[in-house]
Amino acid sequence: MSRTAEDRIGHGNGDYTGSNATGGDGDDRGDGGNTAYGRTTFTRSKSHFADRITADGSDGWPVEAGRYRLIVSRACPWASRALVSRRLLGLESALSLGIADPIQDDRSWRFTLDPEGRDPVLGIRYLSEAYDAREREYSGGVSVPAIVDIPSGRLVTNDFQKITLDFATEWTALHRPGAPDLYPEQLRDEIDEVMADIYHDVNNGVYRAGFAMRQSEYEGACADVFRRLEALSKRLADRRYLVGDTITEADIRLFTTLVRFDAVYHGHFKCNRWKLTEDRVLWAYARDLYQTPGFGDTVDFDHIKRHYYRVHTGINPTRIVPVGPDLAGWLTPHHRHELGGRPFGDGTPPGPVPPDEQVAPDGRP
Numbered sequence: 001m002s003r004t005a006e007d008r009i010g011h012g013n014g015d016y017t018g019s020n021a022t023g024g025d026g027d028d029r030g031d032g033g034n035t036a037y038g039r040t041t042f043t044r045s046k047s048h049f050a051d052r053i054t055a056d057g058s059d060g061w062p063v064e065a066g067r068y069r070l071i072v073s074r075a076c077p078w079a080s081r082a083l084v085s086r087r088l089l090g091l092e093s094a095l096s097l098g099i100a101d102p103i104q105d106d107r108s109w110r111f112t113l114d115p116e117g118r119d120p121v122l123g124i125r126y127l128s129e130a131y132d133a134r135e136r137e138y139s140g141g142v143s144v145p146a147i148v149d150i151p152s153g154r155l156v157t158n159d160f161q162k163i164t165l166d167f168a169t170e171w172t173a174l175h176r177p178g179a180p181d182l183y184p185e186q187l188r189d190e191i192d193e194v195m196a197d198i199y200h201d202v203n204n205g206v207y208r209a210g211f212a213m214r215q216s217e218y219e220g221a222c223a224d225v226f227r228r229l230e231a232l233s234k235r236l237a238d239r240r241y242l243v244g245d246t247i248t249e250a251d252i253r254l255f256t257t258l259v260r261f262d263a264v265y266h267g268h269f270k271c272n273r274w275k276l277t278e279d280r281v282l283w284a285y286a287r288d289l290y291q292t293p294g295f296g297d298t299v300d301f302d303h304i305k306r307h308y309y310r311v312h313t314g315i316n317p318t319r320i321v322p323v324g325p326d327l328a329g330w331l332t333p334h335h336r337h338e339l340g341g342r343p344f345g346d347g348t349p350p351g352p353v354p355p356d357e358q359v360a361p362d363g364r365p
Helices: 077-089 128-134 160-169 185-203 205-210 215-236 249-265 280-290 301-311
Strands: 068-072 096-099 146-149 154-157
Touching: 068 077, 077 160, 077 249, 128 146, 128 154, 160 249, 185 205, 185 215, 185 249, 205 215, 205 249, 215 280, 249 280, 249 301
Parallel strands: 068 096
Antiparallel strands: 068 146, 146 154
């Protein structure tokens, strides 16, 4: 069965799996949005391609510098985890980066930000081409992050839960000198427990609220979001990071939702009991991470806002993108260093962002 436009247009990884009909006003960019968002029941699917790239190559994909390409959208919180992890671990020279346009058309993620609308390394116009190279007539959603094997042009994995953990534990031979340990073995049980709660109630909770079809679904999801945020605020009141005294994978996973909260989740997804900026602890925690090299330098607020407000036309049929919020606060003092902590443990901050990966000025505070 050939893939229809409705099947192709994924959001991020672990995609929304409702009917994905496209529509919209067909403006000068030719991007029609997605009228299904907000019109069908929300379910987050499992990653269809769960192969792993490992040090021993046990899945048939060995860690190898220059062999793979990471495809992301800066709009997507699931893909943003991989962006942060790649920066912190210094994998830029080993794993090249392709960035999709934040606005999808009926074939989903596209490379219209690149010259001639093609990824300069893979030579493809749409990420779906790598999916099709992996599985002929694949009929599922197309999601990011995705890692593609450059020689064959085939998708390797879109397993957003495993990709960053493997960066931390399987790609160690290619880490930069001074790379932090983002998934320390002695803390993994606690990290996993914290991440599970964050995933269900916060990372995924905002989507359950935003795409709810019934009032009761929305209210239940929204309650989960704020109950968990309040618990996290208490946890972080006297500690700088979520687990231990260094940045871990748990902090990365919370950050990618918090950094989008006031810009899109508060209004667009109706998670509006309070704003991030109204919680003293979480707002300071988020600013601390944003100002840490490897976090804020991967965030593009322009891509984030344009994607959510212009693609989810079932939720925002006018496709009007709000002018706010004011981003200047992200650069204000946070004073979290007074709690102690060692951001990179015994390591060091990552180096400068490669020139061709810098976020454009209109995406930064």
